[in-house]
Amino acid sequence: MEKFTISTSSRTQFIDITHEVSNAIGNTGITSGAATIYCPHTTGGITINEGADPAVKRDILHMLNSIVPWEADYRHMEGNSPAHIKTLLTGSSAQVIIENSRPCLGTWQRIFFCEYDGPRKRTVWVQAMGR
Amino acid sequence: MEKFTISTSSRTQFIDITHEVSNAIGNTGITSGAATIYCPHTTGGITINEGADPAVKRDILHMLNSIVPWEADYRHMEGNSPAHIKTLLTGSSAQVIIENSRPCLGTWQRIFFCEYDGPRKRTVWVQAMGR
Amino acid sequence: MEKFTISTSSRTQFIDITHEVSNAIGNTGITSGAATIYCPHTTGGITINEGADPAVKRDILHMLNSIVPWEADYRHMEGNSPAHIKTLLTGSSAQVIIENSRPCLGTWQRIFFCEYDGPRKRTVWVQAMGR
Numbered sequence: 001m002e003k004f005t006i007s008t009s010s011r012t013q014f015i016d017i018t019h020e021v022s023n024a025i026g027n028t029g030i031t032s033g034a035a036t037i038y039c040p041h042t043t044g045g046i047t048i049n050e051g052a053d054p055a056v057k058r059d060i061l062h063m064l065n066s067i068v069p070w071e072a073d074y075r076h077m078e079g080n081s082p083a084h085i086k087t088l089l090t091g092s093s094a095q096v097i098i099e100n101s102r103p104c105l106g107t108w109q110r111i112f113f114c115e116y117d118g119p120r121k122r123t124v125w126v127q128a129m130g131r
Numbered sequence: 132m133e134k135f136t137i138s139t140s141s142r143t144q145f146i147d148i149t150h151e152v153s154n155a156i157g158n159t160g161i162t163s164g165a166a167t168i169y170c171p172h173t174t175g176g177i178t179i180n181e182g183a184d185p186a187v188k189r190d191i192l193h194m195l196n197s198i199v200p201w202e203a204d205y206r207h208m209e210g211n212s213p214a215h216i217k218t219l220l221t222g223s224s225a226q227v228i229i230e231n232s233r234p235c236l237g238t239w240q241r242i243f244f245c246e247y248d249g250p251r252k253r254t255v256w257v258q259a260m261g262r
Numbered sequence: 263m264e265k266f267t268i269s270t271s272s273r274t275q276f277i278d279i280t281h282e283v284s285n286a287i288g289n290t291g292i293t294s295g296a297a298t299i300y301c302p303h304t305t306g307g308i309t310i311n312e313g314a315d316p317a318v319k320r321d322i323l324h325m326l327n328s329i330v331p332w333e334a335d336y337r338h339m340e341g342n343s344p345a346h347i348k349t350l351l352t353g354s355s356a357q358v359i360i361e362n363s364r365p366c367l368g369t370w371q372r373i374f375f376c377e378y379d380g381p382r383k384r385t386v387w388v389q390a391m392g393r
Contacts, residue, residue: 001359001361001366033258033260034167034258034260036296036357036359038357038358038359038366039368040366040367040368040369040371041368041370041371042310042311042312042318042368042370042371047219047222047223048173048223049173049215049218049219049223050173050215053207053208053209055205055206055207055208055212056173056207056212056215058206058207059205059206059207059212059215059216060212060215060216060219062204062205063199063203063212063213063216064216064219066203067198067199067329068325068329072325072328073324074317074321074324075317075320075321076315076317076318076320076321077315077317078315081317081318081321081322081325082325084311084312084318084321084322085321085322085325085326087311088309088311088322088326088351088352089219089220089351090219091222091309091353091356092309092310092311092356092371093356093357094222094223094224095167095169095224095226095357096169097132097167097169097256097258099132104132104169104171104256105171106170106171106172106173107171108172108173109171109172109173109223125359125366127295127296127359129260129295129296129391129392130260164389164391165298165389165391178350178353178354179304179354180304180346180349180350180354181304181346184338184339184340186336186337186338186339186343187304187338187343187346189337189338190336190337190338190343190346190347191343191346191347191350193335193336194330194334194343194344194347195347195350197334198329198330220350220351221350222353225353225354225355226298226300226355226357227300228263228298228300228387228389230263235263235300235302235387236302237301237302237303237304238302239303239304240302240303240304240354260391261391
């Protein structure tokens with residue numbers, strides 16, 4: 001498995017990790033197959049969405065914070081239940097198809113690490129499969 | 132990678148693509164393994180859910196439109212932020228297990244392309260892995 | 263494919279299946295690769311989240327029940343549309359990376375079957391890929 005680390009700077013934040021994921025896949029020598037991009041944290045996730053206009057990231061995070069309010073009838077004493085809920089909604093991993101040793105993405109797609117309880121130092125795992 | 136295209140006819144819509152996915156998997160010659168069904172668009176997704184009663188699709192879309200309102204404090208000028216948010220909630224891909232050259236689905240399960248910013252012409256990518 | 267069954271005891275419930283998934287992966291003989299953990303039901307899902315404090319599970323389910331109300335303008339006569347919607351939000355499968363014949367999880371991560379229309383007897387499918 002390939003690993004890399006990132007540092008987040010806000011409580012909730014999307015970090016574009018497309019470049020790091022591409023490098024990780026290139027390191028494996030797999031030319032055709034698929035890769036799992038995996039978040040080993042329970043208050044973060046991985047998603048694929050538009051990367052061209054920063055307003056898209058802002059709007060997604062803004063609405064997630066509205067859907068899952070910071071204050072509610074939460075029991076978890078650590079106080080970060082909203083982050084755990086956003087992790088369920090987002091998913092802990094994403095899949096990409098590999099062709100020519102590279103992740104295949106649509107024209108507007110970028111791969112994001114989703115920080116829901118930052119700022120923190122985070123690790124991302126990448127497992128490429130195929131030949 | 133296998134590819135196929137579909138045309139959607141509404142702003143939000145679930146299209147049953149089980150037949151197309153089965154054909155794509157059959158074309159690969161993979162008899163046992165798993166497949167990634169991937170949406171290369173940032174305002175659509177892939178999900179697996181009930182296909183027998185059309186009311187289920189209607190209820191899911193209706194509630195998604197309630198959870199993610201069309202009008203809110205969005206900044207993305209293209210006006211389709213709700214679609215990007217639904218894409219995060221849904222996921223850009225689904226995984227199915229392959230046995231006997233076919234996708235293994237539960238009794239009531241069907242595979243759906245989720246259109247959140249239609250009508251449009253859309254492409255779906257399928258990568259089968261295994262032997 | 264490996265399979266195992268579980269029994270749920272509540273209408274909505276998270277069941278820790280990490281042990282069963284680890285055993286299933288061990289049975290395959292795959293030492294390095296990735297596995298798909300798949301729910302063949304349309305009113306349940308698979309997620310990965312914190313397992314240490316039971317309050318986290320409680321808070322996630324409580325908020326999901328708030329986001330997707332039990333009573334709304336649903337048309338599906340079976341009366342379990344909220345369960346189908348939570349299945350879309352959760353996803354029907356999760357991916358884990360395999361190293362040393364075991365699923366790689368973060369320090370706080372556990373694998374959960376998500377029951378959204380229980381109590382029922384449920385089946386989980388596991389497909390491991392790699393070498």
